[in-house]
Amino acid sequence: MHRNRLLAVALATACFGVWLPGSACADDAPNPCASLKRIVAAAPDGLASLTPDDGKGVAQPYGDDAQCSASHRSFQCTWTPHHDAGSIADALQAVAADVASCLPDATHDQNSPGRQHFYLGEKGRRTDITLTPSGSNKVRLVVTGT
Incomplete structure (x- = not known):
């Protein structure tokens, strides 16, 4: 469970450009x-x-x-x-x-x-x-x- 929570935080952080600038996320859709x-x-x-x-x-x-x-x-x-x-x-x-x-x-x-x-x-x-x-x-x- 802890591992899944870390993955969710990592993905959310990536969507805000902290780890992967320019990455596409669901909120980037037209x-x-x-x-x-x-x-x-x-x-x-x-x-x-x-x-x-x-x-x-x-x-x-x-x-x-x-x-x-x-x-x-x-x-x-x-x-x-x-x-x-x-x-x-x-x-x-x-x-x-x-x-x-x-x-x-x-x-x-x-x-x-x-x-x-x-x-x-x-x-x-x-x-x-x-x-x-x-x-x-x-x-x-x-x-x-x-």
Whole structure:
């Protein structure tokens, strides 16, 4: 028992960079919720304040090549899902599950293999979140404010 406790302390210490700087730990995993909440918090009028890196946390659990851009009323990212993600419809469903989980106040009003759509807020201050295929092998996330 004492030996197991020492191992747990050693692993926890390594994750804080004391023994193995730069080592990967479970807490280093991309956090789609933090990214989604940051993006939605900027909407509807402040989406231009976001950087391309703000969207990468949404994509990183599923793909490594996210390309994101922002304008006054729109934020969008596209990425290629990992090979083990299944079809593009599967990838859209996985990201939609993150949106539903991370943003419980969002209304999920379209759930189809080719389009996932959510919205938050009232008319005039509404934020739309749309996931669609982009070409034959990419996922596209678009967040707009109206």
